[in-house]
Amino acid sequence: MTSHAATIETGVRRPERGLGVYDKKVGMWVFLCSEVMFFTGLIGSYIILRFGASSTWPMPGEVLNVPVTAVNTFILICSSMTMVKAFAAIEHGDQRGLRLFLLATAVIGALFVSVQVYEYRELIHHGFLPSSGLYGATFFTMTGFHGFHVTVGVICMLWVTARAFRGGYTLEDHQGVEVIGLYWHFVDLVWIILFTIVYLI
């Protein structure tokens, strides 16, 4: 390593390119890494508690209503589809398509949360609470935090939609649409994992 900087380079004109991705997208990816660790903390605890549990764990469908949630999962996946459509629309400069599909995404997301609220009410009505053993504690914590993330997503989605109706996104500049899309797909992905481990196995 001796004196390897002794020779000095000549000048440069362009900024260092970094990842070649615009800031907001990098920021969202980085933030999602943090979210991954948050859900890893919750899901990891669930796995440790479930396999360390002395009593038997309820079978799928024993407590939870799997068919309703399966439909709800389908609903959430649909919202990811409309999100993709919204992004595709603005990629082609299609303002009408953008508005339509953004609005659809927000509405379907809200529908998902509503079904989850309905599910919670039914469960609580039947006496299944966060204090109902480890099963209740882990179920409500994990699905609750996911529902919270969807709710935040819906609020942001409405904000983006409102901006889209004011013509805030163009063919050239639609970073906001892509960034909220990243978040939306992430939350969708988390749900598929949660649905699998909480409801199906």
Next chain:
Amino acid sequence: MATIVAEATGTPILEEEHGRPFIRKYIFSTDHKTIGIQFLFMSLFFLLVGGLLALLIRYQLAWPGRPIPLGQGLPETVAPAGVMLPEFYNALVTMHGTFMVFFAIMPLLVGVYANYLIPLQIGARDMAFPRLNMASFWISVPAGLIMLASFMVEGGAAGAGWTSYAPLSARPDLSGVSLGQQMWIVSLVLLGLGSILGAVNYITTVTNMRAPGMTWFRLPLSVWSLFITAILVLLAMPVLSAAAIMLLFDQTIGTNFFLASQGGQPLLWQHLFWFFGHPEVYILILPAMGMVSEIIANGSRKPIFGYRSMVFAIIAIAFLGFIVWGHHMFQSGMNPALAMSFMISTLVIAVPSAIKVFNWMATMWEGNIHLHTPMLFAVGFVMLFVIGGLSGVYMAATPVDIFIHDTYFIVAHIHYVLFGGSLFAIFGAIYYWFPKMFGRMINPTVGKIHFALTFVLFNVTFFPMHGLGMGGMMRRIYDPEQYEHIAGMQDTNVLVSLAAIGLFATGLLFLVIFLYSLFRGKPAPANPWNATTLEWQTPSPPKHGNWKEIPVVYHGPYEYSHPAMDRDWLAQNERPDVVSPAHQPATGSTPLQKGGASE
């Protein structure tokens, strides 16, 4: 000074400067420098709070059962007639650790210097997300206030230690603390959110906003360490948040994640806490190491020795930091075979740490050492960090840990790392960058007096704690005279406490120096230390937007005593063949050669 305009987005930030109203300029500012300074004031305040709590702890340990001087003012519920109660002692121990770790050292390193230095040292105008940056500060403030307010609620502040081991922390009926513990959790979740937002910002800024020519291996080591630290914050903080929320649910809505009586696992809390907690330890030391590297190169007037191995050592320490958490749990009932693997990974961390120490020494070797105040603190850091690092070997060795775990040997160790290490580096950094931040100098003589007093009193306070630990004194003991084997060491406890009072007084002296220099210090030139990195190539303090023109970087960060120069430093944006500051390089010069010289 050779600078070229090389901006893609030419927002006229400089013109904006004068038009901003007071509240946008100083309170809800989005300028990274203002936010850094706001973090500085906030964390110095909490450093003072933490120090005050430490004084109370030391008073009780030296003179158990005696009324605290001026303690008559304390409420009956914590100290009737000025004599503190055991539950108050537990709250003091808990809150001292919490304030120091989360609200003093961490924001001092990350909040202050990541904010202040990153854009200036990489040659950017500001952070990637200035408003997010402001939010991260204004989330931290209420977090700290909630923590502080928890002293005032019924049952007092959290008293289960800064690690808040469940089930003690989860069961108000056993700890006597309910609301205080919940406020502790809410405060840390808020602080975690603020830190994560900050980390997103720092990572994005460093990856995307480096000035032309500022390649990864030309970044100053402070930026490298802050960047890696941001990754640690990003990945470790959310795990603490998740765990803390589960603890909150255990306390409030009847879940039982950590309560064994209903199938939960107390050790799960420890695993989650330390999965966060050990990276946290490196969050608290890596930025210190980076800034010390900066100061030692400057003070020695030499390029940092082994720049690349310094970078790889930072990365190695950070990576290993995620797989050593179990070494806090050797005596916790964890599987002994698992302890073996944690011991090995822990001992491995000694290697990159040793590399750093030897590289600092080698940087000083054959230098031309200027012992300015920051350099004194940086050298102090190396000397004390070595002690803290070496004492870590004792507890890494699992059999020895059986004896010294949860004794004052551990207390000595963490204070050598966090005070002798982190806080010495912070003092060094404050002295070093004060002229840049505030445009004024700190008198070097008073700085040196402050260093001498801190160095001596620090060692008198904390070195004897090794002996107390070897003698078997447990941590968090309200009355050491309860035990035969500890009562015999009471004279040492008195000595430690006397020195701690002196150390606190020295801290007050520093505050006086700081505040005096803020208003009365001599005006600082742009580059008082003849330093090479970019922040010194703009006026002190830098204007909003930092640069007239974005600088262009030609070589590595520590080109001190370059043979082509008459003076003993060469700034990152200077070329030795064009020393004249009037010179403007010709436009259209050749692009950066990848893999070239100092690349």
Next chain:
Amino acid sequence: MDWSLPLNASTQGAMIDRLFWLIFAITMAALVIVESGVLWFLWRYRRREGRRARYTHGNNVAEVVWTAVPALVMIFLGIYSGRIWAQIRSPESFPEDALTIRVVAKQFEWNITYPGSDRVLGSNDDFTIRNRFEIPVDEPVVVRLQSEDVIHSFFIPQLRVKQDAVPGMVIPIWFQATETGQFQIGCAELCGLGHYRMRARVKVHDQPSYRRWVTERSAAALGVTD
């Protein structure tokens, strides 16, 4: 304070102390090298007019050396510590015929159940004493550690024994006293407001005296249960 470890009165204590002082020797050597090096450089290379620092960015040989040396030392320490750890804590290290005692911690006391004359826990000559831990010298003792409420830590400095007691778990540890005497159990894990006074007396008997004590206590226990 006399800057030494307390009197050692157990077999594992001897191993732990040996390792402690070995690490002491290694770390002291490292400490002296680094601190004297730093001070020497500060003096030798102090600022002088006309002096110019050597312009160098590093030296691969030197860096490899100071990477390899600590690595080797750490590998050695890891292997050596691992062997001692296995002798103290691995499940295979537990002697089969050891005297087994149950210790149940709760805020803020230690409830100690002795197996009685038949040396079997769970039989009706068992007896439980609060805050008194009495064991024989020169005989392996297994402590089955439990907690009723929060985490406590069972610490006897002179026997070099420390283990957390965790609710919901039964954690066995073993040790063998080598000297008779009176010591104390301390709680080493913050367990609430009485943590500081959660102590118990420890008495290491010689063998005949221990047998006498157990026989007396067992007889009393049987008397009570009848």
